Amino acid sequence: DVKVTQSSRYLVKRTGEKVFLECVQDMDHENMFWYRQDPGLGLRLIYFSYDVKMKEKGDIPEGYSVSREKKERFSLILESASTNQTSMYLCASSLEETWRTYEQYFGPGTRLTVT
Amino acid sequence: KQEVTQIPAALSVPEGENLVLNCSFTDSAIYNLQWFRQDPGKGLTSLLLIQSSQREQTSGRLNASLDKSSGRSTLYIAASQPGDSATYLCAVRGGSYNTDKLIFGTGTRLQVFP
Numbered sequence: 001d002v003k004v005t006q007s008s009r010y011l012v013k014r015t016g017e018k019v020f021l022e023c024v025q026d027m028d029h030e031n032m033f034w035y036r037q038d039p040g041l042g043l044r045l046i047y048f049s050y051d052v053k054m055k056e057k058g059d060i061p062e063g064y065s066v067s068r069e070k071k072e073r074f075s076l077i078l079e080s081a082s083t084n085q086t087s088m089y090l091c092a093s094s095l096e097e098t099w100r101t102y103e104q105y106f107g108p109g110t111r112l113t114v115t
Numbered sequence: 116k117q118e119v120t121q122i123p124a125a126l127s128v129p130e131g132e133n134l135v136l137n138c139s140f141t142d143s144a145i146y147n148l149q150w151f152r153q154d155p156g157k158g159l160t161s162l163l164l165i166q167s168s169q170r171e172q173t174s175g176r177l178n179a180s181l182d183k184s185s186g187r188s189t190l191y192i193a194a195s196q197p198g199d200s201a202t203y204l205c206a207v208r209g210g211s212y213n214t215d216k217l218i219f220g221t222g223t224r225l226q227v228f229p
Contacts (some may be wrong), residue, residue: 004158033217042221043204058216090158103149104206104217106159 003027004107006091012113019078021110023091032074033092033104034058034066043090049074050096081114088112117142119207121220128195128227136190136223138205143183146209149217150179150190153202163190167209195227 007022023032033048035058045058047066055066063085067075074093078085091107118141128134138148147166151159163172163179165188171180178191192199202224206217 040221043206043217043219045216048216088156092159103161103164105161106151108158109156111156 004091004093004105006089006107006110008110009108010111010113012115013078013081014115015082017078017081017114019081019112019114021076021078021089021091021112023074023076023093023107024072025074025093025105026072027093027095027105028071029093029105030071030096031094032068033094034064034074034076035090035092036060036087037090037109038087046076081112083114086112086114117145117207117209117218119205119218119220121203121205121223123223124221125224126226128225130195130197130227130229132195132227134192134195134225136192136203136205136225138188138190138220140186140188140207140218143186144209145183145207148179148181148188148205148207150177150188151204151206153204153222155201159204162203192225195225197227197229200226 004025013019034046035043037043044060046064049055049068065077089110092104094104120139122137149164150162153159165172165181176193181188202222204222206219208217
């Protein structure tokens with residue numbers, strides 16, 4: 001089974017702190033994604049990565065950056081946390097197979113509260 | 116811009132009922148559609164994925180259909196159980212200007228009571 005793990009289930013940080021959210025997958029997937037989920041807004045894509053050291057902006061990249069130094073690990077960075085970044089953060093990965101499935105597998109999520 | 120809508124937003128049914136969850140999307144040029152389940156405070160579990168060339172997929176008591184031309188998908192749950200209580204999300208990949216991303220609906224929150 002594919003396993004996607006996230007470093008923390010719950011996190012509380014103060015405004016202005018630098019925050020790192022870590023995601024690791026164990027299936028050698030090329031693609032990795034970071035989403036945030038908010039009531040009434042659904043899941044929105046922040047950043048994604050097709051390969052090591054590659055990254056692409058999603059729909060709401062402002063206030064975030066990412067790092068992918070190794071294939072299995074994709075980090076989301078909040079350079080200076082703000083209260084409007086309080087949310088559930090979900091990481092996902094997928095195997096890119098041309099002409100075949102593009103099923104995304106999700107981690108358990110990190111509930112981040114910025115006070 | 117691809118938009119995904121799920122109706123109803125919430126549904127409460129007695130155990131044993133068969134039920135249908137609806138998902139619609141505005142741009143029919145999709146690659147595939149995926150149904151997920153999310154328990155409160157948890158991540159997403161993939162239930163079914165339908166490729167654009169397929170009409171339906173089945174897994175146990177779940178059956179998902181896809182009518183790409185009309186921009187609709189349904190998730191049919193047979194003989195519902197309290198353990199089916201969760202939020203169900205659909206997501207599409209693709210669209211005329213969006214070939215790489217999953218676009219999610221806001222979900223249907225299902226409660227099955229004994």
